[in-house]
Amino acid sequence: MRRLCRFNTRRLAGWAVLLLAVAAATPAWAYDNADRWQFTALDGAVAPTGQPITLTWSIVPDGTLIPNVFPGTNRNSNLRATLDTLFPGGESEWFPVIASTFERWESISGIDFVYEAADDGEEHHFEDNPGVAGVRGDVRLGGTLIDGTSGTFLGSVGYSYWPDYGEVVLDTADTGYYGDEASNHLKLRHTLMHEIGHALGLGHVSSAATDILMESFPQSHFDGPQIDDIRAVQYLYGDALERSHGGAGNNSLANATPLGALAAGETISLGADADSGFAVDFDESDFVSIARASDLDYFAFTADGGSLVDVVLTPVGPTYIQFVQRTSRTNQVVASAVSDLSLELWDVTGTPELLATADATAAGSVESILGAELAAGGEYAVRVAGDGNDVQLYRLDLVAVAAPVLAGDYNGNGVVDAADFTLWRDTLGETDNLAADGDLSGEVDQGDYDLWAANFGMTLDAAPAHLAAPEPNATLMGVIAVFTTPWLRGRSKRGWFATHAASRTAQPRNSSHGDRNILFLGNSPY
Ligand SMILES: [Ca+2]
Ligand SMILES: [Ca+2]
Ligand SMILES: [Ca+2]
Ligand SMILES: [Ca+2]
Ligand SMILES: [Zn+2]
Structure with a gap:
């Protein structure tokens, strides 16, 4: 109760600051990207920003060393055993759920995600053990005790590293969180899609209604990358085409x-x-x-x-x-x-x-x-x-x-004249050359002459009928008008400042190599 009250008060102050800042800020195209991948197992050195890549992903075997879970604290992965416990059907049940999160990023970007079945269990650390075809993936998924449901990292549920590191670690002590089957295991999928986002180079952002995948706190009111996330990944890797x-x-x-x-x-x-x-x-x-x-x-x-x-x-x-x-x-x-x-x-x-x-x-x-x-x-x-x-x-x-179509204009020059009669006469009786088959009977015959005679002297209207009422375009213009309507008016303002403040507090807790990105569970307003 006390926490809600506190967030409630500070939330309003936060919004006042936010709106002032917006007034002074120059327009920008937002999302927040760090580096993209420079070298991958299957591509080698990859093309510049905006170009597609092929990325492999693998799941480390249990026992794989995960260094610096906290600075100086190393642990071993138990992700597979944990998933086997949480999913009654075992790997054949949990693997498709995990694979779907990589496939989701693939479906909206220039990234070709390839599952690498091999993972040799070498230390979960890019600098020593980058992705190698047939050996281990570029993005390696592991899991171990981070802090359970509360603790050093405010109860984090996972963390990950930027490219070209790409290691993803889930907190396997959060069994209540990851065992939640609602919406096809949304909590597990949401966390994975978020951490994969970091592994692709996407940083944290916050929005008024906490409706971006790359928010610092897990959300449950949407499923997967949203417009800003899609813009971010297409900036780095292009669209799927x-x-x-x-x-x-x-x-x-x-x-x-x-x-x-x-x-x-x-x-x-x-x-x-x-x-x-x-x-x-x-x-x-x-x-x-x-x-x-x-x-x-x-x-x-x-x-x-x-x-x-x-x-x-x-x-x-x-x-x-x-x-x-x-x-x-x-x-x-x-x-x-x-x-x-x-x-x-x-x-x-x-x-x-x-x-x-x-x-x-x-x-x-x-x-x-x-x-x-x-x-x-x-x-x-x-x-x-x-x-x-x-x-x-x-x-x-x-x-x-x-x-x-101008009836009787058999040579298609826009006027019904003597030349059309000539064409009719020269092809009379034909069933293959049907340019003069004006009545569509399948044969050039008397009916086509009658049509020509009835329309003799007519010309094609200069303005085609369909241009007088461009319905599709009018509809599209209406859509544009809706989009440019001020967006905040009808939106919930819950949670922004709380998210912002808490994530800032924890930001300095980076590990010794790479920037680490933490997805929090505890102290979340949701
Ligand atoms: Ca945790
Ligand atoms: Ca394109
Ligand atoms: Ca293109
Ligand atoms: Ca005919
Ligand atoms: Zn994050």
């Missing part, structure tokens, strides 16, 4: 991500999971971004039947306020206006030809190419680019409508 072409990604026409056939009346959408606000569900994985100015995203598609296409590019992401622990900075993040995006439409049926470009609006606004004519069977590509060196999530919609 960058893994294609052996890690070269979709940065050229030749390496465009294939989207398949686009038929009249159909829409192909990408990045749709990022435009529904701050919260991300565990099964959402459709997130694409321009990670920096050098990132180009190409997408290829074929026109399935002659059609007109609208290409609509929408920068997406919520607006939120966030505190970054390592820099003690408070940022307002407008995640929809990080980078000024631009759009190109290419015909790649033969020699690539640039058909249209859109770069009319500033960061935060929609770019669109409307009513582009596509030939039946033609091959096309769209290029998305940006001018900022930070992550811009986006949504891309390709909306195809049937090209307007």
